[in-house]
Amino acid sequence: MSTINPYDVVPKYYQLANILKQKILEGEWQPRTLIPSERALEAQYNISRTTIRQAIDHLEKQGFIYREHGRGTFVSPQKLQKGLQELTSFSEDMLGRNIQPGQIIQSIERLTPPEDVLQRLELPPDAKVLRVERVRLGDDIPIGLQTSFLKLAEHQIITREDLETAGSLYRILQDKFNIIPTEADETLEVTLATPHEASLLQIKPGAPLLLSERLLYNQNREPVEFVKILYRGDRYRYLIRLTR
Amino acid sequence: MSTINPYDVVPKYYQLANILKQKILEGEWQPRTLIPSERALEAQYNISRTTIRQAIDHLEKQGFIYREHGRGTFVSPQKLQKGLQELTSFSEDMLGRNIQPGQIIQSIERLTPPEDVLQRLELPPDAKVLRVERVRLGDDIPIGLQTSFLKLAEHQIITREDLETAGSLYRILQDKFNIIPTEADETLEVTLATPHEASLLQIKPGAPLLLSERLLYNQNREPVEFVKILYRGDRYRYLIRLTR
DNA sequence: AATATTAACTGGTAGTGACCACATGACAAC
DNA sequence: GTTGTCATGTGGTCACTACCAGTTAATATT
Numbered sequence: 001m002s003t004i005n006p007y008d009v010v011p012k013y014y015q016l017a018n019i020l021k022q023k024i025l026e027g028e029w030q031p032r033t034l035i036p037s038e039r040a041l042e043a044q045y046n047i048s049r050t051t052i053r054q055a056i057d058h059l060e061k062q063g064f065i066y067r068e069h070g071r072g073t074f075v076s077p078q079k080l081q082k083g084l085q086e087l088t089s090f091s092e093d094m095l096g097r098n099i100q101p102g103q104i105i106q107s108i109e110r111l112t113p114p115e116d117v118l119q120r121l122e123l124p125p126d127a128k129v130l131r132v133e134r135v136r137l138g139d140d141i142p143i144g145l146q147t148s149f150l151k152l153a154e155h156q157i158i159t160r161e162d163l164e165t166a167g168s169l170y171r172i173l174q175d176k177f178n179i180i181p182t183e184a185d186e187t188l189e190v191t192l193a194t195p196h197e198a199s200l201l202q203i204k205p206g207a208p209l210l211l212s213e214r215l216l217y218n219q220n221r222e223p224v225e226f227v228k229i230l231y232r233g234d235r236y237r238y239l240i241r242l243t244r
Numbered sequence: 245m246s247t248i249n250p251y252d253v254v255p256k257y258y259q260l261a262n263i264l265k266q267k268i269l270e271g272e273w274q275p276r277t278l279i280p281s282e283r284a285l286e287a288q289y290n291i292s293r294t295t296i297r298q299a300i301d302h303l304e305k306q307g308f309i310y311r312e313h314g315r316g317t318f319v320s321p322q323k324l325q326k327g328l329q330e331l332t333s334f335s336e337d338m339l340g341r342n343i344q345p346g347q348i349i350q351s352i353e354r355l356t357p358p359e360d361v362l363q364r365l366e367l368p369p370d371a372k373v374l375r376v377e378r379v380r381l382g383d384d385i386p387i388g389l390q391t392s393f394l395k396l397a398e399h400q401i402i403t404r405e406d407l408e409t410a411g412s413l414y415r416i417l418q419d420k421f422n423i424i425p426t427e428a429d430e431t432l433e434v435t436l437a438t439p440h441e442a443s444l445l446q447i448k449p450g451a452p453l454l455l456s457e458r459l460l461y462n463q464n465r466e467p468v469e470f471v472k473i474l475y476r477g478d479r480y481r482y483l484i485r486l487t488r
Numbered sequence: 489a490a491t492a493t494t495a496a497c498t499g500g501t502a503g504t505g506a507c508c509a510c511a512t513g514a515c516a517a518c
Numbered sequence: 519g520t521t522g523t524c525a526t527g528t529g530g531t532c533a534c535t536a537c538c539a540g541t542t543a544a545t546a547t548t
Contacts, residue, residue, distance in 0.1 A: 242427065281527075
């Protein structure tokens with residue numbers, strides 16, 4: 001069994017949460033069963049109840065456990081499809097489904113985007129953004145057509161090499177420009193493929209597509225990216241977990 | 245200004261959260277501006293920092309504010325589209341968009357559903373469920389075709405009257421059967437309308453539809469309802485907020 | 489046997505005190 | 519001017535303590 005170090009860069013509650021999570025993932029604690037009470041854990045790990053509760057809070061938010069006042073804390077029964085409702089990049093999304101992500105870069109250009117994109121990015125009418133167009137692949141099959149509009153200064157460049165090596169655009173934003181995605185608003189709707197889109201996605205013109213439009217905010221809640229992804233209707237399904 | 249009662253059924257942190265929320269909604273605290281520090285609020289309201297933090301935790305989770313370590317706590321700038329990522333019924337969804345929800349009840353029947361529905365509801369092969377078919381309206385225009393499969397005992401009946409008076413199915417589940425929806429897994433994908441679906445939705449056969457499939461869990465994390473909604477592609481757009 | 493009471497659990501709320509980690513601006517040193 | 523140091527203010531973590539609020543089962547009462 002792992003132990004908890006009293007002084008570390010990693011908070012105690014976080015370490016504890018991982019220990020408990022482990023017990024669930026490894027099956028030591030079965031779904032629907034009661035886990036030790038907060039007072040019991042307090043004694044067992046010699047950690048204050050404050051910290052115990054903080055750890056359990058995290059696990060509850062992540063959907064591993066649920067609490068019932070007066071009865072106890074239980075392991076969630078659901079074969080948890082990890083981190084739905086979480087902000088993920090296309091690559092992360094694919095990896096979560098055990099599909100190998102890939103991409104064909106169509107273009108990287110600095111230009112003035114359509115009016116509606118400027119508005120959402122809170123930019124003046126003549127501003128320029130970096131547009132990145134890619135066909136996204138899953139296990140080498142076209143899944144979606146992705147167009148990103150990035151609010152970046154003129155000297156902030158993203159190259160083909162950046163994209164090819166990093167794979168994920170979020171990685172680049174974080175490492176190269178210190179932009180950390182924290183939140184996004186997304187809409188989903190249905191459209192039909194234009195001939196151009198159809199040829200890129202290797203489907204028939206007029207085939208149904210799932211259109212996702214996502215406005216991404218950085219750590220200061222400023223919009224930094226507007227992304228459109230046209231998903232092939234026959235090869236993609238959107239998953240979320242909702243809570244009340 | 246409101247005051248905080250020391251002893252009440254309503255927790256202090258909850259009352260405080262509402263007071264702070266009010267200040268944001270009424271515009272007293274403008275977006276992006278710093279709100280008083282936790283120590284300042286502690287002094288101002290004569291509440292311990294523990295409780296202050298608990299209130300702020302809630303507001304942060306709801307997206308009203310965000311914190312930056314070492315800098316302070318700020319009001320979120322976003323014209324918050326309330327409670328996305330939250331579990332809502334069709335009626336609640338519509339009301340949140342300022343659209344009047346409505347329904348045409350097609351049928352209410354007790355029957356054995358398709359195999360896949362039984363499996364998701366964790367029922368044996370011969371089990372029966374209550375199926376409710378409705379055309380859902382928004383401002384009197386057909387928006388979606390909704391089919392609910394409810395895991396209910398034989399004596400647990402839902403009548404047309406129940407549905408017509410309550411409006412929301414969730415209301416009925418809660419009031420009549422003490423089933424409280426707490427969580428759901430949802431998938432979204434694209435399909436094309438069959439002639440039958442098209443006629444009910446008043447669109448052309450083959451028109452693109454957004455198909456939502458939702459498995460709803462009760463307070464004990466048991467599946468209680470499986471709902472399919474076929475949304476008209478031209479009249480419905482799905483909204484969510486994602487966080488990281 | 490049925491019903492009411494109670495004791496002993498559970499998680500939930502609240503206060504106090506202490507210190508850590510990060511950000512920032514004032515100020516000293518160069 | 520530039521750079522480095524440091525004091526101060528912010529949120530983050532943690533311990534200890536106390537009591538409130540549901541749940542349950544044993545027990546007493548009828």
